[in-house]
Amino acid sequence: MTSLFDVIERWDETDNGATLKEAEEVLNLGDVEVLAPLRGRDVLAVGYNYKDHHAEFQNTGIDKSMSGDLPEYPVIFTKRATSIVGHGHPIYTHPKVTSKVDYEGELGIIIGKGGFRILKEHAWDHVWGATIINDVTARDRQGMHKQFYIGKSLNSHCPMGPYAVHKSNLDFNNMSILTQLNGQTVQSQPTTDLLFDIPTLVETLSMGITLQPGDVIATGTPVGVGASTGRFFKGGDVISVSIEGLGTLENTVEDGDGAGKVSQVREHRSEV
Numbered sequence: 001m002t003s004l005f006d007v008i009e010r011w012d013e014t015d016n017g018a019t020l021k022e023a024e025e026v027l028n029l030g031d032v033e034v035l036a037p038l039r040g041r042d043v044l045a046v047g048y049n050y051k052d053h054h055a056e057f058q059n060t061g062i063d064k065s066m067s068g069d070l071p072e073y074p075v076i077f078t079k080r081a082t083s084i085v086g087h088g089h090p091i092y093t094h095p096k097v098t099s100k101v102d103y104e105g106e107l108g109i110i111i112g113k114g115g116f117r118i119l120k121e122h123a124w125d126h127v128w129g130a131t132i133i134n135d136v137t138a139r140d141r142q143g144m145h146k147q148f149y150i151g152k153s154l155n156s157h158c159p160m161g162p163y164a165v166h167k168s169n170l171d172f173n174n175m176s177i178l179t180q181l182n183g184q185t186v187q188s189q190p191t192t193d194l195l196f197d198i199p200t201l202v203e204t205l206s207m208g209i210t211l212q213p214g215d216v217i218a219t220g221t222p223v224g225v226g227a228s229t230g231r232f233f234k235g236g237d238v239i240s241v242s243i244e245g246l247g248t249l250e251n252t253v254e255d256g257d258g259a260g261k262v263s264q265v266r267e268h269r270s271e272v
Contacts, residue, residue: 004037004164008112008128009213017166036086037131037164038110038214043084044205045106045135047075047148049195049220056228062143074196074204079135079218080153087162090254091136093233094154097257098138101157101233104221105179105241107191108133109198110164111215118206123199126211129166132241132249133218134159139227156258159251160216170245172198177222178242181231189222191243 112128142151179187235255
């Protein structure tokens, strides 16, 4: 197998991972650069999926299309694959593009078995596991362009990781998102408070679109984003997102745009 995409797609062939063999060469974790677990594809993302966050964001006035009512259907957008970075990698402020870079701690669901028109009652059969997402957002661009794609997709604005964890090791009924900015808690809410639960999201996203093994769904962020307080990222900030069973995703903010740095995105089939 040449990538985690292969591991996920062929999971059943390995007796749920039981027959996976250790590689001949074993590297110390401290001697390698840890990248995001799943790179090379756009992340499927959900907006306004916690009631209190919907309310706080409406008060910011950033999204002029919002109404006072909670969404009747999931609000779906994507984050460009080139925005994905791993744990410990810098988040860049992109000062030539935006002045309002914000955090959003989220549970990321990893699709295992692909599918088309997946019904809610079968959705968990298609879930492989989970990871952590920080849905970093350029708030001014989010409002300026109406649709979220550009405001959500600047380079380095999708930290993911540090791990991809199989669902057999997770209790989805006992998870909370804890986001801390410079050691201060800014978000804390159980993922069971989602307006649209995971089976509903899987059904919605596969209605007319084929989901593939290794696709990642960012399920939405709870209340407490910087847009509601006016506290946006600046160089030197440290942002961390923790979820039970998934560890802690931590990144440091750097001024600039990282121009000239080698992108972490590669064609996943060519990775070794």
